[in-house]
Amino acid sequence: MSRSSNPPESKWGKLEYPRRTNSPALGYLVVIGRYTLLIALAILFMLPFYIIVRNSLMTQPEITAFNAWQWLPESPQFINYKNVFEDTSISMATGLRVSATIAIVNLVLQTLFASMAGYALARIPFRGRDVVFFLILLTLMIPGAVTFVPTYVVVSELGGINTLWGIVVPGLFNAFATFLFRQFYLDFPTEIEEAGRLDGNSYFGVYWKLLLPNSLGIMAALGILSFIYSWNAFLWPVIVGQSPDTRTVQVVLSSYLTAQTIDLTRLFAGAAIGAAPLIVVFLLLQRYIVQGVRMSGIKG
Amino acid sequence: MSAASSNQIHVVRVPWWRRTNTEASLAFLLFVAPMVLGLMVFTFIPIGWGVLISFSEARNTVSIGEWVGLENYRAMLGNPEFRRSLRTILIFAVFIVPLTFFFSLLLAMLVNSAGFGKTFFRSVFFIPTAISYVIASIVWKMGIFNGGAFGFANMVWYWLDENAPVVAWIGETDPPYYWLVLVSVRLWLQVGFYMIIFIAGLQEIDQTLYEAAQVDGARLGWRTFWTITFPLLRNTSIAVLMLNFIAAFQAFDEFVNILGGVASAGNISLARPPLVYLYQVAIGQQDYGRGSAGALILTAIIIAVTLVQGRLFGFGRKS
Numbered sequence: 001m002s003r004s005s006n007p008p009e010s011k012w013g014k015l016e017y018p019r020r021t022n023s024p025a026l027g028y029l030v031v032i033g034r035y036t037l038l039i040a041l042a043i044l045f046m047l048p049f050y051i052i053v054r055n056s057l058m059t060q061p062e063i064t065a066f067n068a069w070q071w072l073p074e075s076p077q078f079i080n081y082k083n084v085f086e087d088t089s090i091s092m093a094t095g096l097r098v099s100a101t102i103a104i105v106n107l108v109l110q111t112l113f114a115s116m117a118g119y120a121l122a123r124i125p126f127r128g129r130d131v132v133f134f135l136i137l138l139t140l141m142i143p144g145a146v147t148f149v150p151t152y153v154v155v156s157e158l159g160g161i162n163t164l165w166g167i168v169v170p171g172l173f174n175a176f177a178t179f180l181f182r183q184f185y186l187d188f189p190t191e192i193e194e195a196g197r198l199d200g201n202s203y204f205g206v207y208w209k210l211l212l213p214n215s216l217g218i219m220a221a222l223g224i225l226s227f228i229y230s231w232n233a234f235l236w237p238v239i240v241g242q243s244p245d246t247r248t249v250q251v252v253l254s255s256y257l258t259a260q261t262i263d264l265t266r267l268f269a270g271a272a273i274g275a276a277p278l279i280v281v282f283l284l285l286q287r288y289i290v291q292g293v294r295m296s297g298i299k300g
Numbered sequence: 301m302s303a304a305s306s307n308q309i310h311v312v313r314v315p316w317w318r319r320t321n322t323e324a325s326l327a328f329l330l331f332v333a334p335m336v337l338g339l340m341v342f343t344f345i346p347i348g349w350g351v352l353i354s355f356s357e358a359r360n361t362v363s364i365g366e367w368v369g370l371e372n373y374r375a376m377l378g379n380p381e382f383r384r385s386l387r388t389i390l391i392f393a394v395f396i397v398p399l400t401f402f403f404s405l406l407l408a409m410l411v412n413s414a415g416f417g418k419t420f421f422r423s424v425f426f427i428p429t430a431i432s433y434v435i436a437s438i439v440w441k442m443g444i445f446n447g448g449a450f451g452f453a454n455m456v457w458y459w460l461d462e463n464a465p466v467v468a469w470i471g472e473t474d475p476p477y478y479w480l481v482l483v484s485v486r487l488w489l490q491v492g493f494y495m496i497i498f499i500a501g502l503q504e505i506d507q508t509l510y511e512a513a514q515v516d517g518a519r520l521g522w523r524t525f526w527t528i529t530f531p532l533l534r535n536t537s538i539a540v541l542m543l544n545f546i547a548a549f550q551a552f553d554e555f556v557n558i559l560g561g562v563a564s565a566g567n568i569s570l571a572r573p574p575l576v577y578l579y580q581v582a583i584g585q586q587d588y589g590r591g592s593a594g595a596l597i598l599t600a601i602i603i604a605v606t607l608v609q610g611r612l613f614g615f616g617r618k619s
Contacts, residue, residue: 042421051452052443069450112334117331124324143598143599143603172338234434253435267438275431293429
């Protein structure tokens with residue numbers, strides 16, 4: 001549009017400015033519009049978190065006051081959080097223990113198995129290596145949750161119903177993570193391994209002393225993702241772990257949600273407790289999680 | 301060693317990692333053993349068993365042998381409830397897939413072009429990914445879309461118009477507000493995930509293209525979005541569409557926790573997705589034959605749509 005100064009002269013003659021609306025006023029307007037939209041969306045995205053915290057700190061009459069919304073509780077009812085643990089119809093402590101066990105086992109073993117297989121597929125010579133790799137890739141074609149009926153059949157034959165291993169073991173074998181680890185190890189400089197081999201290390205020694213310590217970044221990214229998925233999983237745990245001592249925190253909360261009588265304050269305090277560990281993980285380790293999600297982007 | 305005297309000898313130096321030997325074979329097998337055995341027991345055998353049991357009469361038993369041919373498949377495909385569940389999930393996918401695509405791309409562009417507060421906004425939109433479907437369902441069902449005159453959505457109605465009727469939301473069939481509840485909860489939970497994938501795609505675009513376009517007289521905006529950004533996000537877009545579609549077709553958690561279907565019937569008959577129906581047939585009625593047949597039909601549909609989508613968009617083709 002209008003420019004205060006004339007275009008500079010150059011050896012090619014007068015330069016034409018590109019036709020672009022670059023007036024400062026319009027620029028500011030775009031920026032203001034963009035930030036207004038961002039802030040509005042951010043408030044909308046934070047609303048559910050606010051509702052969890054608000055309801056978990058209110059009394060039941062405060063939550064259910066007809067047409068009289070209160071933004072903040074009169075006085076925060078921290079006792080609600082204590083009540084969740086004391087309410088025998090919720091069994092929150094067991095839920096947290098089961099979920100923590102499952103999520104940690106998943107984090108460690110899923111990552112370990114995938115990296116071991118990925119290393120072998122990338123670096124150890126074996127006649128049938130491509131066949132093995134193809135078989136692993138083949139399982140990526142199969143949509144995960146749909147196979148819960150046949151998997152249930154096999155796990156129940158193996159005696160895994162209402163056991164912790166029945167919940168956790170079928171999810172430990174991640175073909176996609178194997179694929180990502182293979183890619184990672186293929187790009188790993190061979191000189192380092194070669195040096196390790198010449199020092200008299202076995203394949204296991206090379207993996208343990210050289211490759212594992214050098215792949216902590218990808219391990220953290222994939223490990224944290226598997227931790228989040230297994231903490232939040234619902235379909236498989238609700239099928240396999242319905243007995244009182246194998247219920248995950250999600251199953252516990254879900255069954256309280258559909259109970260005959262619900263205390264809303266406890267429901268929301270329970271939701272806050274169930275969400276808290278992952279929110280902490282997210283805030284502390286977001287860098288790795290973002291990296292892991294980016295890697296998932298190449299699936300499809 | 302007579303060959304050594306010949307000058308025709310070619311010593312091919314095989315790098316150590318290509319040389320096959322017993323140690324390597326043994327190491328390979330040990331390293332892949334957990335993964336291969338695990339996939340064998342919990343993926344290949346179940347699918348094999350599932351296929352066999354889907355041809356068997358298997359009520360209250362998981363054993364194979366009472367062959368009934370295609371009877372289970374005929375029963376499932378002819379079952380109005382199963383067909384209705386396929387329609388339900390199709391409607392769901394038609395809403396959730398484009399909406400997720402649009403909003404995650406919009407958020408990615410907004411966040412990516414924000415200078416100040418970029419990391420903050422990215423975190424805000426990404427953090428719902430940490431929340432489980434169960435907990436989000438609690439908030440949606442009992443907090444935001446509570447049918448009482450104290451739920452947040454009803455309060456917004458009330459602020460806009462004091463005489464607005466109290467809406468039941470999840471039980472409401474005319475208009476079917478339950479779709480709003482089901483679609484918005486998934487949107488909130490997953491949009492940040494796909495936003496991250498789009499941001500990664502955006503950052504791979506060569507910035508000099510925009511500079512070149514500006515020199516050519518193009519303004520940054522709609523034109524450059526449609527001529528540069530969108531075409532170069534092609535592979536990212538296809539990945540987002542496919543991941544999202546596959547996830548949507550396997551929806552279970554939010555339907556069960558918002559409408560019901562596992563612990564009690566609730567309102568699940570309004571919108572029962574296939575996985576909930578399969579759960580009720582296989583786990584509820586313990587009809588593993590029909591349950592497996594239904595699971596395989598659904599698997600076939602998902603694979604077919606994924607392949608068609610891939611073919612349609614020419615996935616993997618270098619653009």
